[in-house]
Amino acid sequence: MKKIVFALAATLTMTAATGAMAEDKFKACFIYVGSKTDGGWTQAHEVGRQYAQDKLGDKVETVALENVPEGPDAERAIERFARSGCGIIFTTSFGFMDSTIAVAEKFPDVKFEHATGYKTAPNVTTYNSRFYEGRYIIGQIAGKMSKTGVAGYIASFPIPEVVMGINGFLTGARSVNPDFKLKVVWVNSWFDAGKEADAAKALIDQGVDIITQHTDSTGPMQVAEERGIKAFGQAFDQITAGPNSQLTAIVDTWGPYYEKQIKAAMDGTWKGGQSTWDGLKDGILAMAPYTNMPDDVKAMAEETQAKIESGELHPFTGPINKQDGSVWLKEGETSDDGTLLGMNFYVEGVDDKLPQ
Amino acid sequence: MDIAQNILLTIMTAATPLLIAAIGELVVERSGVLNLGVEGMMVIGAVCGFAATLLTGSPWLGMLAAIVAGALISLLFGVLTLSLAANQVATGLSLTLLGLGLSGMIGESFVGSAGIKLPSLSIPGLSEIPLVGRLVFGQDPIFYLSLLLTFGVAWFLFRTRAGLTLRAIGDNHASAHALGIDVIRIRYLAVMFGGACAGLAGAHLSLVYTPQWVENMTAGRGWIALALVVFASWRPWRVLGGAYLFGAVSIGQLHAQALGIGVPSQFLSALPYLATVVVLVIISRDRRLTLMNTPASLGQPFVPDR
Numbered sequence: 001m002k003k004i005v006f007a008l009a010a011t012l013t014m015t016a017a018t019g020a021m022a023e024d025k026f027k028a029c030f031i032y033v034g035s036k037t038d039g040g041w042t043q044a045h046e047v048g049r050q051y052a053q054d055k056l057g058d059k060v061e062t063v064a065l066e067n068v069p070e071g072p073d074a075e076r077a078i079e080r081f082a083r084s085g086c087g088i089i090f091t092t093s094f095g096f097m098d099s100t101i102a103v104a105e106k107f108p109d110v111k112f113e114h115a116t117g118y119k120t121a122p123n124v125t126t127y128n129s130r131f132y133e134g135r136y137i138i139g140q141i142a143g144k145m146s147k148t149g150v151a152g153y154i155a156s157f158p159i160p161e162v163v164m165g166i167n168g169f170l171t172g173a174r175s176v177n178p179d180f181k182l183k184v185v186w187v188n189s190w191f192d193a194g195k196e197a198d199a200a201k202a203l204i205d206q207g208v209d210i211i212t213q214h215t216d217s218t219g220p221m222q223v224a225e226e227r228g229i230k231a232f233g234q235a236f237d238q239i240t241a242g243p244n245s246q247l248t249a250i251v252d253t254w255g256p257y258y259e260k261q262i263k264a265a266m267d268g269t270w271k272g273g274q275s276t277w278d279g280l281k282d283g284i285l286a287m288a289p290y291t292n293m294p295d296d297v298k299a300m301a302e303e304t305q306a307k308i309e310s311g312e313l314h315p316f317t318g319p320i321n322k323q324d325g326s327v328w329l330k331e332g333e334t335s336d337d338g339t340l341l342g343m344n345f346y347v348e349g350v351d352d353k354l355p356q
Numbered sequence: 357m358d359i360a361q362n363i364l365l366t367i368m369t370a371a372t373p374l375l376i377a378a379i380g381e382l383v384v385e386r387s388g389v390l391n392l393g394v395e396g397m398m399v400i401g402a403v404c405g406f407a408a409t410l411l412t413g414s415p416w417l418g419m420l421a422a423i424v425a426g427a428l429i430s431l432l433f434g435v436l437t438l439s440l441a442a443n444q445v446a447t448g449l450s451l452t453l454l455g456l457g458l459s460g461m462i463g464e465s466f467v468g469s470a471g472i473k474l475p476s477l478s479i480p481g482l483s484e485i486p487l488v489g490r491l492v493f494g495q496d497p498i499f500y501l502s503l504l505l506t507f508g509v510a511w512f513l514f515r516t517r518a519g520l521t522l523r524a525i526g527d528n529h530a531s532a533h534a535l536g537i538d539v540i541r542i543r544y545l546a547v548m549f550g551g552a553c554a555g556l557a558g559a560h561l562s563l564v565y566t567p568q569w570v571e572n573m574t575a576g577r578g579w580i581a582l583a584l585v586v587f588a589s590w591r592p593w594r595v596l597g598g599a600y601l602f603g604a605v606s607i608g609q610l611h612a613q614a615l616g617i618g619v620p621s622q623f624l625s626a627l628p629y630l631a632t633v634v635v636l637v638i639i640s641r642d643r644r645l646t647l648m649n650t651p652a653s654l655g656q657p658f659v660p661d662r
Contacts, residue, residue, distance in 0.1 A: 035460060035571040037467040152614065158621075185613045186621035192575040193566040195606075198370055202610040205362045217573075218468075219566045240470050241568065351616040 028052070028262045029086035030064040031077055033093035038191065040216030040235040042066065044252035045092045045115075051255025052262055060262060070095030075102055082107040088265040090258070091115065094161070100124060111265050111272065116161060118341060123272045127257060130279030131161075132168035132340065133308050134250035134287060136315035137301055138232045139172025141247050141290075142210045143180050144297045145230055146173075150181045150351075152203030154213040154220055156190050158355040160343040162214050167347045168315055169212060174349060176300075183208055184352035193219035204229060221245060230292065237288040248301070249288035256283050277337065281309040316340065321348040363607065364491055368499060369565055371603030373398070373557040375502045377581035378588070378595045379509050380553020385585055386513060387546035388526035390655040392448030393433055395578025396455020397551050401426040401558025403459040406569040407466055415474040419498070419559045426555020427548045429455065434547040438540050441657040452578070460571045471567030474498065474559075496564045498556065503596075505553065510592035522546060526651030529658040539658055554578065587636055589649040598635070605631045 030049050034042035046064065053062045063086070068077045074096050081089050082103055088111040091100045097117035104112045104124045112124040120126055142151045151173065155162050166184060173180040183206065185199040197219035200211050204227050212232040213220045218241035224231035225242040233239070233249025257278065264270040278284040287305060290298045307313035318329030323346035329335060346354050377394050384391050404425035409418030433451050436442040476496045477483070483494040513519040522542060525532045529539050561577070562569055580602065588594035609624035640646045 037460070037464055037571060039468050039570055183614050183616060185610055186625065187610075188622065188625040189575070191570075191572070193568065193570055193573050194370070194561060194575065194577070197566045198366060198607055199610050199614075201362070201366045202607065202614050205359050205366075206611065206614045208614075217566075217570055218568055222566055222568060240468055243470075352613070353616070353618040353620070355621045 025061040026059060026262070026266050027084075027086045027088075028060055028062045028258075028265070029081040029084075029089045030062065031068050031074065031081070031089065031091045031093075031096060032064060032066040033068060033070060033095065034066065034191065034216070036064065036066050038216060039218055039238070041190070041252070042092070044235050045090075045254055048252075048254030048258045052258035055255075055259045056262060059266070062262075068096075071099075075099040078103040079106070082110045086110060088113065088262060088270070094159070111270055113261060118275070120273045120275060125261075125270075125272055125274040125276065127261075127276040127278070127284075129252060129254075129284045130277060131250060131285060132164050132315055133280045134285055135165045135168035136172035136308070137287060137304050138212060138248060138250065139169035139174075140176050140304055141172075141293065141297055141301050142169070142212070142230075142232075143173035143176035144300065145247065145293060146177075146180070146208075146210045148207055148209045149177060149179055150183060150208045152200070152206075152208035152211040153182055153184045154196055154199045154203070154211065154215055155184055155186050156215045157188060158186065160341055163346070163354065164340050164343045165214050166350065167343065170347055170349050171315060171320060172304075180349060182350050182352075184350060186355065187215060189215065191216045193217040196220050197223045200224065200231075201227075218242075233288060239288065239291070244292060246288070246291060247293055248290045251286045251288050253283060253286050279308070280305065281311070322346070323348055323350055323354075361487060361490060363611065365495070367600065367603045367607045368491070368495065369603075370607055371599040372499050372502045373560040373565065373577055374581050374584060374602060375596055375599035376498070376505060376560065377554045377557035377578060378584040378599060379502075379505050379592060380550040380557075381581060382585050382588070382590060382592060382595055383509060383513070383522070383553075384546050384550035385654055386526045386590060386651055387522050387543050388529055388651050388653040388656065388658070389437065389543055389547055390444045390448065391430070391433055391437075391451070391547060391550055392445060392582065393430070393451025393455065393578075394550075394554050394581050395574055395576065396452035397426045397429050397554035398455075398558040398561070398578045398581075399459045399572065399574045400429050400455045400462075401555030402562040402573055403463040403466070403558075403569055404555070405559035406471060406562040406567075407462060409472050409563060410466060410469055413472070415472050415563050418472075418563055419474065419556065422555040422559030422562075423552045424555070426558065427552040430547050430551020430554070431544075433551075434544050437657065438543050438547070441659050444655050444657065456572060463569045463571065466569045467571070469569070471562065471569070473567040474563045496560075498560045498564055501556070506592050506596050513592065523651070526653060529653045529656070533658070533660055539660065543658075554581075557581070583632065587632055587639070589639060589646060590651065591649065598632070601631060601635070602628050 032042045036046040090113045092115045094116045100114045114126050116128045117126050170182045187195045196215050200220035200223040210230045218238045221238045221242040224245040231245045237249050239246050314334040316335035318333040319331045320329045322328045401422035405418040405422030408421030409415045436447045437444045479493045483489050584598045587598045605628040609627050
């Protein structure tokens, strides 16, 4: 039943979003999986779109379509954009991958950019952010700040992206406290404030004193604030939900990338078949202000951030063992991108069995 | 032992919005009307409750606003299905769509605002009793209201004349009409009661559960409430049992995960729904009993011949 509802909703939104367009401007179009005001993932893309629009001004018209469900509806929505004269189309969810590729084949003259996927084509480029760099930093902070030495992680779906985040966090924590442990709860949803809050309560009741999340609502942050423990924001600065709890947040800043790519598409320098995977140094992600922590922890976090930005430190540098104790990375060895993008194992210290 | 109390509190919080929305829908369905718009009315209640709380500074007024908003939006459903005899399934579904869209629009400027929580009861001495103090004397007002509602509806439906009339309409609206009962008027009242309950359930989400507003924050709870009504075979106390069972399994599985017991998390996440299906099968093994409880004219439009 829910599916029908969403399908109908998408059709309605679609009709509403395509108004009259001026023909002479270059048109950049965005497809969102969620709502523009979700306070997380999609809102970060929306802020990026507005940033690009402000920077490029009158020469460009940007259009966005929100709440597009993954699957056949996405393909229709993307195709509609392609037909309506969009010069470049950004599809901003992992689940739009196959739809993007399918539409791109039919419209070789339109440029496509797909976020967080791994399939490219002559007119499809992918882009992603090295979120694990931020996860490593917040892991280190957790390692210093936790008294119990156990943190709780509210996770969405067991895909490589999320597993990579969990491993990045724990590797950071273990770099300052080698005995650090991590409890993981999967809520099997990207966005359900109530369920995420329940997961946070369950973790806190079982003795964790720091929580972090890879889901999109501020539910867990509110619980942390209420119970007086510390937490990290996700995708967006969530300081208003946890003024006394938020230590920092990993903030997605897509704006400069969008500006750069739209500009490239306009002056003909855009290239297809690329896979961009930028990190802290490129400004595609940023850390919210370090708050609610002692000065020495703050100094450590800032130093780590600087080292990652300068390339001096790669978060996944050995020695790191897998969960079963076998060696993953030897002393001084760093992980290659391929392993990270297909990550399907935990590092040592995760108190959970990875769902396969 | 504090952990046991904490877990029980979490379960009760998770069950309360389901219980309230389901109790409201139970009354609607007992009167023979199927309103599939629970999710939409709930989300409208959530946003109006949150907005009114921020605008007036009082979560109590917010709660009131949510109830009124839920009742008003259900009135729209009433006009379409009762006065104009539109298809109830289609109208209910569009009410959900309307609710989700409208709430997003109303709530746009409130996204990210810090909410105000409805204060929990606190009785010096009593609320601090170990084990049960906070369970009995330290909960939010909507929780107590949910129990009161369940009791009230059970009493009303099966112990009062008005309740009998309502059930009679649900079972056979033509006969009820022939007896001189104003079917449409009573159904309007039932629909609005259902809307008010859904609004209150929404207020619980945005004022108690997670005091914030985000789009689609009901996340399918309205549909679960609808399922609970069938699950409970239209009996109020079974709705209570169902809501708490659902709450217990969904919170229990989170704790099982946090303990790291090694059962696949996908299975644990599906557990509340599996439990619902299993109980449903057990309850409905006797077809005759099930049919006896089902309002016979459920979902059928009624046009009084003049």
